[in-house]
Amino acid sequence: MRAFVLTRYGGPQAAELRDMPPPEPGPGEVRIDVKAAGLNPVDFKTREGKLRVIDSYALPVVFGCELSGVVTSVGEGVTRFRPGDEVFARVAKHRLGAFAETACVGEELVAKKPASLDFVQAAAVPLAALTALQSLRDELAVAPGMRVFIPGGAGGVGTFAIQLAKHLGATVATTASARGRRLVERLGADVVVDYTTQDITTELREYDAALDLVGGDTLTQTFSTVRRGAKVVSIAGMPEPLTATQDLGRGPGLAMLFWLASAGVRFRAWRSGVTYRYLFMHPSGKDLEELAALIDAKKLEVVIDRVFPFSNIADAFDYLEKGRAKGKVVVSMG
Numbered sequence: 001m002r003a004f005v006l007t008r009y010g011g012p013q014a015a016e017l018r019d020m021p022p023p024e025p026g027p028g029e030v031r032i033d034v035k036a037a038g039l040n041p042v043d044f045k046t047r048e049g050k051l052r053v054i055d056s057y058a059l060p061v062v063f064g065c066e067l068s069g070v071v072t073s074v075g076e077g078v079t080r081f082r083p084g085d086e087v088f089a090r091v092a093k094h095r096l097g098a099f100a101e102t103a104c105v106g107e108e109l110v111a112k113k114p115a116s117l118d119f120v121q122a123a124a125v126p127l128a129a130l131t132a133l134q135s136l137r138d139e140l141a142v143a144p145g146m147r148v149f150i151p152g153g154a155g156g157v158g159t160f161a162i163q164l165a166k167h168l169g170a171t172v173a174t175t176a177s178a179r180g181r182r183l184v185e186r187l188g189a190d191v192v193v194d195y196t197t198q199d200i201t202t203e204l205r206e207y208d209a210a211l212d213l214v215g216g217d218t219l220t221q222t223f224s225t226v227r228r229g230a231k232v233v234s235i236a237g238m239p240e241p242l243t244a245t246q247d248l249g250r251g252p253g254l255a256m257l258f259w260l261a262s263a264g265v266r267f268r269a270w271r272s273g274v275t276y277r278y279l280f281m282h283p284s285g286k287d288l289e290e291l292a293a294l295i296d297a298k299k300l301e302v303v304i305d306r307v308f309p310f311s312n313i314a315d316a317f318d319y320l321e322k323g324r325a326k327g328k329v330v331v332s333m334g
Contacts, residue, residue: 003062003100004313009049012314020062022102025075029104032069032087035119037098037310039320039329040065040127040156046096053257054248054280055094064098066090067105068113068122069333078107080285086113088292090126090283099313101333111288114295121302124156124328129291129300131235131281132161132211136168139233139279140209144169149204149225152213153189154180156328157235159303161211162187167299173204173225175218183326187301200225212236220268228273238262239278247280303327 003020025031045051046063057063068088071081081087089110097103113122136142148165152158153174165172166188173191176184181192193203200218204225212219215236222232240262244254262278269276294300305325308316310333320329 001101002310004064004310005060006047006057006063007060009047009052009059011048012317014047015063015314015317017311017313020100023097023104025073025078025104027076028078028106028108029075030071030078030081030087030107030110031073031075032067032089032103032105032110033072034067034069034098034101034103034333036068036123036330036332036334037064038066038123038125038127039313039316039331041320042127044317044321053254057096061096062098062100062103063096064091064100065093065096066123066126067098067103068119069103072102074107075104080107081110086119087111088113088122088126088288089285090130090281090288092283099310099331101310107285109283109285111285111292114292116296116298117302119334120307120330120332121304124302124304124330125160125291125295126283126288127281128156128328129160129164130284130287131157131279132164133287133291134281134284135211135233135235135279136161136164139277140211140231142168142170142209146170146208147173147206149173149200149207149210149222150213151175151195151200151210151218151222152236153184153187153192154326155213156325158213159183159187159327160300161213162189163300164294165211167294173207175200175214180326183303187303209233219265223269223272223274223276226272226274231275231277232269233277233279235279235281237276237278238265239280240266240276243278243280247282305329307332 175195212234241255
């Protein structure tokens with residue numbers, strides 16, 4: 001099978017298309033004929049070695065986090081799927097393998113593809129939508145009447161987060177350039193701050209919660225946009241101790257490392273009277289079923305910026321790393 005393989009840690013030349021033996025499903029796994037795969041910033045961060053403290057892979061390894069396709073065979077003990085099922089999944093973090101013509105995934109991570117989506121659209125959903133759902137529902141407990149700030153709303157996670165926050169009953173503010181304003185307004189954003197010309201700390205005050213998708217100075221400024229006692233969840237800042245113990249299931253060593261690394265951002269949060277949390281989403285077939293139901297009910301739109309053929313996946317990465325995509329970048333195997 002053809003696969004996009006990480007051969008070493010580094011820049012774009014560290015990954016290449018090559019022939020690899022197709023995987024066979026083990027107990028509890030389904031084998032999937034991959035039709036499309038989504039690209040995410042975590043992919044090039046993995047390639048660069050920035051996540052080696054969390055997951056260090058035995059190279060070479062087929063990488064990639066999310067896919068859609070058709071089940072071709074199942075391993076021993078699988079009961080939820082059978083050959084011919086159209087599915088999508090966020091693959092296991094410790095294994096990866098989405099950037100290939102064939103992948104094997106634990107059945108607990110897989111869900112039936114939304115009937116209203118084609119394979120390319122379905123491949124754009126798992127990682128970004130799971131991140132948004134788990135941040136808003138589980139960490140921020142977004143409920144009707146809340147005011148939620150989501151900087152970076154035109155990106156892959158942001159397009160889902162705006163819609164899910166609205167579905168949960170919140171009033172939503174976000175940031176976008178003039179180019180992205182029409183998109184985020186269409187998705188339901190109530191307040192849009194143009195980050196190229198406006199200051200969020202003067203435009204937004206006393207919000208009930210925030211989901212930071214940008215990091216850096218934007219994260220620091222976000223602490224001033226929420227009320228005292230509020231919670232700010234980030235997927236772009238610095239991991240903190242709960243990231244190690246709760247999200248990654250790791251011990252005190254990594255928790256202490258994250259405690260030291262996040263000291264500055266946690267101090268700035270404390271000084272603003274808010275709680276800071278960095279979230280690593282967890283793959284979940286059950287959550288994907290919930291998202292699929294929302295999509296088929298026309299309550300959640302999938303926004304795709306560009307689709308590349310799998311043979312041009314290096315170009316897809318180059319485009320993604322420029323940071324200008326509005327929505328998701330996907331590669332199609334067809």
